[in-house]
Amino acid sequence: MLTRDQVYEKLKGYLEEMFEVPSGTVTPESRLFEDLDLDSIDAVDLVVKLQALTGRKFKPEEFKTVRTVGDVLDRVQALLAA
Template sequence: MTETDILERIRAIFEENFGIAPERVTPEAHLFEELDLDSIDAVDLAIKLQEMTGRRIKPEEFKSVRTVADVVAAVESLLVAQ
């Protein structure tokens, strides 16, 4: 799965689960300040990413995630670990 594929899947997750328009989900977009996610949304996002990758995300790994690019990187690291 390429970085572009991952970003497209993440855009779909944001649209389906949080009602965020895909064009707002750019690599530079800050999850909490620009996309208005809260801590509950972050947990929901982690669950969706686990479903997408089939891998468990360690909470300490996800704490450093602040932007969409960070989410893409986290997914890439999970996919590599398979």
């Protein structure tokens, strides 16, 4: 199973690779929409990448309340633990 730190490093890489967000600016407190300038389409693309990483399918409602990078990490860890 991936650790939270491993998921965090992968997530930073995805944000940089897919959306040109400098990985040095990504913190657990970073807000996806306000700080990192993602939109809803970007969020869907990110979920697809995370599903590939974890090999698990995410339910859309599990990500409706996600606002920060830390929230994404929490959801991924919860899914991996299930």
